[in-house]
Amino acid sequence: MALKKxxxxxxxxVENQVWKAIFRHGYEDTPRNRVLMVTANxxxxxxxxxxxxxxxxxxxxxxxxxxxxxxxxxxxxxGIYLMFYYRPVAEYAYADMKYLEFDMPFGMLxxxxxxxxxxxxxxxxxxxMFRVFLTGSYKPPREFNWIVGVLLLVLxxxxxxxxxxxxxxxxxxxxxxxxxxxxxxxxxxGHEGPFADFVGANPIYDARAxxxxxxxxxxxxxLRFYILHCIFIPMVASILMAVHFWRIRRDGFSGPSL
Amino acid sequence: MAEATxxxxxxxxxxxxxxTWPHLVRLEFLVALFVLVMxxxxxxMIDAPLEEPxxxxxxxxxxxxxxxxxxxxxxxxxxxxxxxxxxxxxLIIVGLMVIPFIDINPKGNGYxxxxxxxxxxxxxxxxxxxxxxxxxxxxxxxxxxxxxxxWPWQHWDPHKVVALTNxxxxxxxxxxxxxxxxxxxxxxxxxxxxxxxxxxxxxVLRVKGKDFMERWGPVRFAITAFLFVTMLSLPVKMIxxxxxxxxxxxxxxxxxx
Ligand code: HEM
Numbered sequence: 001m002a003l004k005k006x007x008x009x010x011x012x013x014v015e016n017q018v019w020k021a022i023f024r025h026g027y028e029d030t031p032r033n034r035v036l037m038v039t040a041n042x043x044x045x046x047x048x049x050x051x052x053x054x055x056x057x058x059x060x061x062x063x064x065x066x067x068x069x070x071x072x073x074x075x076x077x078x079g080i081y082l083m084f085y086y087r088p089v090a091e092y093a094y095a096d097m098k099y100l101e102f103d104m105p106f107g108m109l110x111x112x113x114x115x116x117x118x119x120x121x122x123x124x125x126x127x128x129m130f131r132v133f134l135t136g137s138y139k140p141p142r143e144f145n146w147i148v149g150v151l152l153l154v155l156x157x158x159x160x161x162x163x164x165x166x167x168x169x170x171x172x173x174x175x176x177x178x179x180x181x182x183x184x185x186x187x188x189x190g191h192e193g194p195f196a197d198f199v200g201a202n203p204i205y206d207a208r209a210x211x212x213x214x215x216x217x218x219x220x221x222x223l224r225f226y227i228l229h230c231i232f233i234p235m236v237a238s239i240l241m242a243v244h245f246w247r248i249r250r251d252g253f254s255g256p257s258l
Numbered sequence: 259m260a261e262a263t264x265x266x267x268x269x270x271x272x273x274x275x276x277x278t279w280p281h282l283v284r285l286e287f288l289v290a291l292f293v294l295v296m297x298x299x300x301x302x303m304i305d306a307p308l309e310e311p312x313x314x315x316x317x318x319x320x321x322x323x324x325x326x327x328x329x330x331x332x333x334x335x336x337x338x339x340x341x342x343x344x345x346x347x348x349l350i351i352v353g354l355m356v357i358p359f360i361d362i363n364p365k366g367n368g369y370x371x372x373x374x375x376x377x378x379x380x381x382x383x384x385x386x387x388x389x390x391x392x393x394x395x396x397x398x399x400x401x402x403x404x405x406x407x408x409w410p411w412q413h414w415d416p417h418k419v420v421a422l423t424n425x426x427x428x429x430x431x432x433x434x435x436x437x438x439x440x441x442x443x444x445x446x447x448x449x450x451x452x453x454x455x456x457x458x459x460x461x462v463l464r465v466k467g468k469d470f471m472e473r474w475g476p477v478r479f480a481i482t483a484f485l486f487v488t489m490l491s492l493p494v495k496m497i498x499x500x501x502x503x504x505x506x507x508x509x510x511x512x513x514x515x
Contacts, residue, residue: 037279047282050275054369056282063289070290074297094311101308112301120297122326126386133357133382136366136375143358150354157326164324173312178331179323182343187513193340194513217314254368 046245048252055253060135064128068156069241071121075159078114079230081106086166088226090219093168118160125156137254145247148240155237162229165222173217176225183208319403319416328397329390335405336495338514346488353385353485360482362474377465385489424505427498443508447515450494454487455480 013019014026027033035049054060085104086096100107129149132138138146165176184190188199189207196206204215213220276282323331333342365374372379402408403416427446428439459479463471471479498504508515 031277034277034279038277038283044279044283047278049278051278051282053274053276056276056285058285058289063286066286067289067293070293074294090312097308108305109298109301112304112306113297115306116301116304117297129354130382130386134370134379135368136361136363136371137368138358139361139364139367140358146358147355150351153354154351160326161324167308168312170309170312170316170318171307173314174318174321175324178321179327182330182334182339182347185339186344187340190340190344193344256369 046249048249051253052255054255060255062127062131064124064131068121068124068128071117071124072237072241074117075114075121076234078110078117081110082114083230088166088223090168090222093166093222097167097169118163121156122160125153129153135254139254141251142247142254145244145251148244148247152237152240152244155233155240159229159233159237162225162233165217165225166229168222176221177217180208180211183211320401320405322397322401325394325398329393332393332397332401333492336492336499340513341515346492349485349488353489356481356485360478362478381486389489389492424499424503426506426509427504428507428509430502430504440508440510443506443510443515447508450491451484451487454490455483458483458486 038044038047038049082100085100085107087093097111100111102108104110132146132149161176161179164179165172182190184203184206185193186207187193188195189201190196191201191203191206191208193201193207196202201207203209209215211221211224212218213224322328330343330347333346336342337346361375361378363375363378365371366378399410400407402412402414402418404418404420406418406420408414408418426439426443428442431442433439433442462474462479466474495504495507498507506514
């Protein structure tokens, strides 16, 4: 009875000139329309039109690949907001952070979301890899997508790491110093690494100096990391994600054989 | 079109497919919504850290890398930087990439099973949970000034005195001559790998059988054995250090292991 009432109200809303002028016609729940919803939509057609039943269960995927991607999107959106107020120059960077936190509308919230989404992305990508391992989804024919995944894992860590420097506070420069100290110990290419003498690596001309843009962490490093963080790594990661998703679409979702 | 699907259903194996719209899209939407709400709440309640402005002349003690790299920083306790910071991370990345090629078990593709791939799962568990994650936990919660061990409830005393009693293995065993020590160290490292790979061979033969070894082939075996024995070198070195205060095994003017 009540259901019938709702049906009538719905009909009143949907079947009048104003509604039809805007939406033209309703969505009719037919198999054909269900397929079209996916294939005719530029975003949704990342999916196949149909998936096997187990593949839509959270128990199987833990949703971790999708959530890693979601976290990436969150950092892109909030990151663009932050970029409007941040200058990657040693004199300004820290002041801009303060400015962003205290003067910009939603500045602190955007910064927090950017930060926590980045951490969440690292956790999620590990869990995603763990899930893919446990379901053996890297086995033929998906070997290559696993390799693309490992590259994405490394890029995720590097994205997080390069972003760590940008606030230009004590935490960031020292964490990045410690984190990149190993570059100077690279065999052959780092000035403290084994066999550096044979190559002629020295403190201002070795692997770490290449990463830092100089012998020590400094303004040049800030600019370098900013460009890596905001342009280079996101771009490479996006390309690899496109490959990753394309491959999932081509190979189909892994699952027990029928 | 309806007829075509009908026909397919009649001949092919049972088709368990469902429409992406609405079944998958609905789930994705709800999960995304839930996670975004949680993330927003979290961000409203907990602020991202911002310390004093960068000061290259004042090194904090301890200086910690971002948490996801603390496993590597923790390995620096046991190995030199070129090894812990460059060689081992590279091997981790390469090791992950070769997994699909060294694991030739056709079972367990696309579903959860422990029984059908016991050793694969145990190995991953050892590398990921036991070594990587626990090193991160140690690095995050148990390391204080001077990278000394502290319990979480202990005061971080920057002047904590820890006796530096670590000695190199050849020295511990009575070698005093420089080159003799180096030769002995080299022998130990080589012996570790030879013995490790040998034991691995026997072990695989015993648990997996001769058939498996033949299908696996020498290249896959060699890569797997090398990576596996290298992975085990971390806990081995940790035990040597913690139980016997061994600093290095191989000491040369160029590299120490
Ligand atoms: C930025 C990082 C990554 C993103 C955004 C991402 C995204 C995704 C998504 C959305 C899926 C669909 C299934 C699911 O949600 O679980 C997927 C599947 C898959 N991912 Fe990833 N992934 C990433 C990293 C990785 C890593 C680190 C690995 C492994 C080392 C990996 C290997 C795979 C494989 C093999 C599949 C196919 C699984 C199957 O067919 O069951 N991915 N990925």
